[in-house]
Amino acid sequence: MKRREFLKTALGGSAGVLCGGGLAEARPNLEPAPEAVGMLFDATLCVGCKACVAKCKEVNGMPPTVLNGEPQWDSAQDLSGETLNVIKIYTEGKGSTKDMVKDGFAFEKRSCMHCVDPGCVSACPCTAMRRDPITGIVTHHPDACIGCRNCMVACPYNVPQFEYNKVFGQIHKCQLCNQAGVERIDKGQMTGCAEACPTGATLFGSRKALLAEAKRRMALKAGDTYSYPRGDVRKPDSMHEKKVPVYQQHIWGETEAGGTNVLHISAIPFDKLDMPPLGSRSAASISEGVQHTLYSYLALPAIALAGLAFAVKKNTDDEGEGDGS
Amino acid sequence: MSAHKATGDRIITLPFMLLVAVWLTGSMFGLQRFILDGMGSVSNLNGGYTWGLWVVYDVVIGTAFACGGYALAITVYVMNRGKYHPLMRPAILTSLLGYALGGFGAFFDMGRFWQFYEIFLPWNWNFNSVMLEVGLCVATYILVLVIEFSPAVLERLGLSGLKRALDKVLFLFIALGILLPTMHQSSLGSLLIAMGHKVDPLWQTMQFQPLLAIISSLIMGFSIVIFEASLTTAGMKQPSEAKLLRGLGRIILWLLAGFLIIRFAVLAAQGKLGLIFAGNFSSAVFVIETVLFIVPLVLLSSASLRRNSGLLLVAAVSMLFAGAAYRFDAFLVTYNPGNGYSYFPSVPEIMITLSIIALELMLYLIFVKRLPVLPRAEHA
Ligand code: SF4
Ligand code: SF4
Numbered sequence: 001m002k003r004r005e006f007l008k009t010a011l012g013g014s015a016g017v018l019c020g021g022g023l024a025e026a027r028p029n030l031e032p033a034p035e036a037v038g039m040l041f042d043a044t045l046c047v048g049c050k051a052c053v054a055k056c057k058e059v060n061g062m063p064p065t066v067l068n069g070e071p072q073w074d075s076a077q078d079l080s081g082e083t084l085n086v087i088k089i090y091t092e093g094k095g096s097t098k099d100m101v102k103d104g105f106a107f108e109k110r111s112c113m114h115c116v117d118p119g120c121v122s123a124c125p126c127t128a129m130r131r132d133p134i135t136g137i138v139t140h141h142p143d144a145c146i147g148c149r150n151c152m153v154a155c156p157y158n159v160p161q162f163e164y165n166k167v168f169g170q171i172h173k174c175q176l177c178n179q180a181g182v183e184r185i186d187k188g189q190m191t192g193c194a195e196a197c198p199t200g201a202t203l204f205g206s207r208k209a210l211l212a213e214a215k216r217r218m219a220l221k222a223g224d225t226y227s228y229p230r231g232d233v234r235k236p237d238s239m240h241e242k243k244v245p246v247y248q249q250h251i252w253g254e255t256e257a258g259g260t261n262v263l264h265i266s267a268i269p270f271d272k273l274d275m276p277p278l279g280s281r282s283a284a285s286i287s288e289g290v291q292h293t294l295y296s297y298l299a300l301p302a303i304a305l306a307g308l309a310f311a312v313k314k315n316t317d318d319e320g321e322g323d324g325s
Numbered sequence: 326m327s328a329h330k331a332t333g334d335r336i337i338t339l340p341f342m343l344l345v346a347v348w349l350t351g352s353m354f355g356l357q358r359f360i361l362d363g364m365g366s367v368s369n370l371n372g373g374y375t376w377g378l379w380v381v382y383d384v385v386i387g388t389a390f391a392c393g394g395y396a397l398a399i400t401v402y403v404m405n406r407g408k409y410h411p412l413m414r415p416a417i418l419t420s421l422l423g424y425a426l427g428g429f430g431a432f433f434d435m436g437r438f439w440q441f442y443e444i445f446l447p448w449n450w451n452f453n454s455v456m457l458e459v460g461l462c463v464a465t466y467i468l469v470l471v472i473e474f475s476p477a478v479l480e481r482l483g484l485s486g487l488k489r490a491l492d493k494v495l496f497l498f499i500a501l502g503i504l505l506p507t508m509h510q511s512s513l514g515s516l517l518i519a520m521g522h523k524v525d526p527l528w529q530t531m532q533f534q535p536l537l538a539i540i541s542s543l544i545m546g547f548s549i550v551i552f553e554a555s556l557t558t559a560g561m562k563q564p565s566e567a568k569l570l571r572g573l574g575r576i577i578l579w580l581l582a583g584f585l586i587i588r589f590a591v592l593a594a595q596g597k598l599g600l601i602f603a604g605n606f607s608s609a610v611f612v613i614e615t616v617l618f619i620v621p622l623v624l625l626s627s628a629s630l631r632r633n634s635g636l637l638l639v640a641a642v643s644m645l646f647a648g649a650a651y652r653f654d655a656f657l658v659t660y661n662p663g664n665g666y667s668y669f670p671s672v673p674e675i676m677i678t679l680s681i682i683a684l685e686l687m688l689y690l691i692f693v694k695r696l697p698v699l700p701r702a703e704h705a
């Protein structure tokens with residue numbers, strides 16, 4: 001092949017590969033795991049007692065958070081290397097009426113959403129974030145983790161947190177109380193936070209059952225009474241009657257970025273509760289689509305290398321010098 | 326005889342001592358990070374901004390600055406422009422230093438540095454991860470650069486037999502030295518895809534991230550060659566390479582035009598052109614960045630302007646700023662993780678980055694003064 005032709009093909013090929021990345025059809029979002037478990041958080045039921053925050057620390061053996069010199073079991077302000085679950089407060093204006101956007105207040109739980117198509121798992125180079133193929137629970141494995149913190153930037157919810165205050169720190173995140181040594185779900189128990197919740201605002205269950213429950217609540221008429229379950233939605237510890245609030249017709253996590261196993265419903269729009277602006281497509285699906293188009297498991301790079309080696313060899317020989325430095 | 330020679334100048338000079346001082350100051354904070362209290366005590370990194378100055382400058386921008394060897398290798402060996410060959414060795418040296426210190430920066434930032442090797446264990450590999458590709462590829466490229474640079478060391482040591490043996494297989498490493506940066510420089514852009522909504526819409530081009538990243542890294546690579554050659558000509562009384570540099574200017578012109586056309590076409594296709602005129606912080610940042618790309622485009626577009634080596638240097642500097650800004654803006658300046666997080670690098674963080682730059686300059690000076698790196702006069 002003439003050098004010119006070869007170059008055209010080689011350059012055209014590489015350009016094609018790179019543009020192919022641009023046009024690549026991303027893989028579709030992952031589907032929910034077959035026996036996905038999760039939680040349903042109903043913000044209208046949360047009274048802000050933070051029993052779940054304290055219980056989470058207890059179950060996971062996390063230290064109390066020190067605020068103003070006092071150790072606090074339930075008052076952490078945000079997720080951190082020592083806090084996997086927080087209750088955040090929404091207030092507006094006078095902040096006097098529960099679940100009102102104007103002059104109102106509300107509570108919002110923040111912990112890992114256990115994404116159906118988790119960004120943290122896709123981004124981790126060392127497979128130190130794993131999604132259980134059966135339960136969909138996303139766990140972290142510090143023994144394989146290098147601390148690059150790509151999981152943190154790739155999580156739409158800023159969930160994984162690194163212990164910056166230690167020389168030998170690690171990543172922490174909620175593992176649905178099912179990490180090695182805790183294994184509440186495998187033992188047939190429910191999550192610590194759902195067990196501790198006095199109102200059933202944090203409800204445990206299979207994703208299917210929780211989604212069905214959320215849809216039932218969406219269909220309720222505001223002002224009617226509804227019997228709310230507590231604990232595990234499939235076998236509640238107890239039920240209690242309460243007037244139905246004006247729900248936003250939006251089940252967070254049904255579709256967001258591929259969906260989540262932890263669902264939220266609320267009377268306040270989610271953007272006001274600081275949920276991120278997500279479409280239905282997971283970023284992981286696009287990123288992986290591009291990556292696999294460009295690399296096809298290293299087949300394309302291997303071909304490119306052969307082409308380059310040929311061109312370089314030819315051009316160094318042309319010059320009559322092998323001195324490539 | 327070699328086409329290169331050591332300048333043989335004195336190493337200990339006043340500027341050199343200043344660099345040493347900066348390096349030592351930064352290193353003290355480095356000790357604090359590794360021995361006393363961890364990253365939190367020297368940085369403002371937080372739960373939302375976990376990649377700060379270190380990752381974005383030392384790795385993402387630093388390695389792009391180090392693309393001179395890559396850009397020139399394409400010109401010399403793929404496009405067969407042998408006349409640029411004299412520039413090759415100094416370019417390889419800056420690439421080697423830039424990448425080696427980028428690698429050090431990555432290690433410095435690594436939260437669990439004591440088990441860094443976990444990323445090299447095949448049973449841990451997650452092939453879906455862009456970071457895996459970046460990590461392995463950058464590490465391999467550093468080794469390739471060491472081999473590509475070794476002829477200079479072998480020459481100096483007078484090991485000509487070994488050098489001849491190396492010359493026979495060097496073409497393979499040169500080929501790798503073109504392939505690997507193509508892979509990881511595009512992947513550095515792909516890292517942004519997974520960050521989704523946190524990346525400002527004007528920078529979040531999704532599938533086009535790798536393409537824009539690779540073009541901008543080539544622009545920066547060629548610019549650094551011009552920049553470096555202009556400075557060594559002026560500062561070390563080396564023969565001028567103005568004619569060669571002008572030729573590079575023409576290549577860059579095409580890259581610049583390509584970058585801008587693709588960038589705007591993608592924004593148009595994604596329906597985001599309006600955001601440029603939104604009059605907010607992001608739009609202002611975007612405009613400044615775009616001006617930095619357009620200035621060199623104008624300067625380089627006319628042959629008579631290209632002939633002015635002063636203007637050529639201005640164009641190169643503008644492109645270096647443009648490429649750095651493109652990365653800074655996407656990864657940090659307009660990056661918004663939400664949840665009320667904010668970030669500005671702390672003084673120790675800045676000092677540590679400065680000390681890495683100082684170390685790079687110190688090593689460069691030592692190498693060109695003691696090893697046959699810069700081209701001889703007759704090749705100018
Ligand atoms: S919320 Fe974040 S940490 Fe949890 S599974 Fe999703 S991406 Fe991972
Ligand atoms: S910090 Fe650890 S868990 Fe997170 S992406 Fe990096 S290696 Fe994976």
Ligand code: SF4
Nearest residue numbers: 056085174191192193
């Ligand atoms: S599931 Fe367990 S770890 Fe997660 S927030 Fe609830 S109590 Fe904490």
